[in-house]
Amino acid sequence: MTMLSRVAERVYWLGRYLERAESTARLVDAYHHMVMDIPRGSQPGWDILVRILDAQPIADERFRVANEANVVRLLVSEAEASCSLPYAIQAARENVRTTRDVLPEEVWELVNELYLFAREQADKSVGRRHRQAFLQEVVSRAQVINGVWRNTLCRDHAYRFIKIGQLLERADMATRIIDVGAADILGREGTQQAIDHLLWGTLLKSQSALGAYLRQVGPVVEPDCVVRFVFMEPSFPRSVHFCLRGIRQELPPLKHNEEALRVIERARRKLRRFDRQDWERDELHAFIDDLQGVLSSLHGAICDTWFRVDGA
Numbered sequence: 614m615t616m617l618s619r620v621a622e623r624v625y626w627l628g629r630y631l632e633r634a635e636s637t638a639r640l641v642d643a644y645h646h647m648v649m650d651i652p653r654g655s656q657p658g659w660d661i662l663v664r665i666l667d668a669q670p671i672a673d674e675r676f677r678v679a680n681e682a683n684v685v686r687l688l689v690s691e692a693e694a695s696c697s698l699p700y701a702i703q704a705a706r707e708n709v710r711t712t713r714d715v716l717p718e719e720v721w722e723l724v725n726e727l728y729l730f731a732r733e734q735a736d737k738s739v740g741r742r743h744r745q746a747f748l749q750e751v752v753s754r755a756q757v758i759n760g761v762w763r764n765t766l767c768r769d770h771a772y773r774f775i776k777i778g779q780l781l782e783r784a785d786m787a788t789r790i791i792d793v794g795a796a797d798i799l800g801r802e803g804t805q806q807a808i809d810h811l812l813w814g815t816l817l818k819s820q821s822a823l824g825a826y827l828r829q830v831g832p833v834v835e836p837d838c839v840v841r842f843v844f845m846e847p848s849f850p851r852s853v854h855f856c857l858r859g860i861r862q863e864l865p866p867l868k869h870n871e872e873a874l875r876v877i878e879r880a881r882r883k884l885r886r887f888d889r890q891d892w893e894r895d896e897l898h899a900f901i902d903d904l905q906g907v908l909s910s911l912h913g914a915i916c917d918t919w920f921r922v923d924g925a
Contacts, residue, residue, distance in 0.1 A: 616770040620712050622920040624771050627708040628778030631724075634701035635755035636786045640665065641688055641698075642748040643819035645741070648681075651811050657797050659684040665793045668696035685744065690735040698751060702731045715771040719761050727754045773863040777915065784856035785908050787843055790819055792901040795840055796894050810834045817843075820851050840897070844887055853904075857881050860911075872914045880907040 640662060648656055660679035663672045668687070671694050676683040692699035706728040709721050731751065738747030759779075766772045798812045813834045817823040820843060829846060830838050846852040861877050864870045883904055 616715070616774075618920050620715060621770060621774050622916070623708040623712045624715065625774040625778040625915070625920070627705055627712070628775040628780075629782040630701045630705035630708065631755055631758060632779045632782040633786070634698055634705065635752055635759075636783065637666065637688060637696075637698050637701065638748045638751040638755070639821060640786075640790070640819045641685065642745060642752070643815050645744055645748070646818065647811065647815040657812070661793060661797055662688060663696075665789050666696045667789070668694070671696055682739070686739045689744070689747070690739050692732075692735070699731050699735050702728050702751075712771075717761060717765045719765065720758060723754065723758045723761060727751070727758065730754065770867070773867065774919075777860050777863050780856040780859045781908065781912060781915075783851060784853045784860075785905065787820060787851065787853050787856070788901050788905050788908070790816060791840055791843055792898060792905075794819070795836070796898055798836070809836075813839050822849065822851060825849050841887075844884065854884060857884060867919065869918050872918055873911065876907065876911045876914045880904065880911060883907060 644659075644662060658679060659681050660672075662684055663669055663679055666688070672679060672684070672687060675687060675691070675694070687694055688697050690699065691697045692703060694700055702724075706724050709716060709724045713721050734743070734747050734750075738744050762772075762775060766775075794816045798809065798816070813836060814823055817826050817834070817839060822843060825846075826834070826839065826842050829848070830842060842849065842852070844853045847854050847858070849855055857877060857880055861874075861881065864873050864877065867873075887900065
């Protein structure tokens with residue numbers, strides 16, 4: 614089959630923005646829970662969320678102090694900020710609206726309902742009273758949307774580009790969370806040992822990985838095991854390993870896939886060399902930074918190959 618490049622690009626970004634909205638909601642919700650569970654002053658600053666989402670320039674434009682109120686308002690309610698939940702949801706809606714002829718009708722209805730829900734509730738959910746319910750509802754609705762397109766869409770190019778976008782976004786978010794979150798925890802290790810396990814548990818919760826980790830690895834949350842699980846666990850759908858394998862599986866049916874295949878294999882080779890054994894903080898950052906560069910190259914290869922000219 615063939616697909617116009619502009620349609621392929623829009624469904625690819627649909628996958629990315631839906632995943633971004635869900636991941637951002639999970640991240641804020643996990644941090645919100647952590648703040649409730651540990652002593653005041655022991656938690657990392659709220660600016661860690663800004664750094665994970667690479668939103669420091671946007672944050673600097675909007676406020677001077679990265680406190681709870683400012684950071685949550687930025688991520689939960691400011692629709693014009695590209696790092697926010699409403700922005701990602703609105704972008705997903707626009708990509709569905711312009712590609713409705715290649716998607717199940719239910720996808721448009723559900724994405725539009727999510728958009729209307731966020732538009733109505735986001736401003737009311739900055740405060741702690743309604744925040745958790747709002748974030749969990751966003752996650753729940755995003756999961757329903759993902760279930761619908763996965764279970765009703767033909768395994769054609771539309772399906773492939775949505776899945777590639779989703780998995781690439783998921784892998785990128787996982788590397789960001791480990792890079793910033795683990796570095797922050799490693800930087801404070803030994804100063805507050807009583808809460809270290811809560812911090813690492815929060816990192817897993819932000820990836821919806823805590824339950825899977827406890828079943829696969831065991832009841833003790835240890836730094837090396839956490840990082841390895843998020844990067845390398847082949848059976849966990851949110852691990853970097855799983856995401857790269859899933860992208861690789863969707864590329865062969867696409868024409869002119871040589872460059873994308875070359876880059877994805879480079880990413881997988883790099884990941885296979887990952888061996889988290891008491892790395893220093895700077896070494897771990899250097900490895901992740903290099904891997905993120907390859908993920909960025911993969912995005913560039915996808916765009917250059919299939920979105921620059923018609924005829925994906």
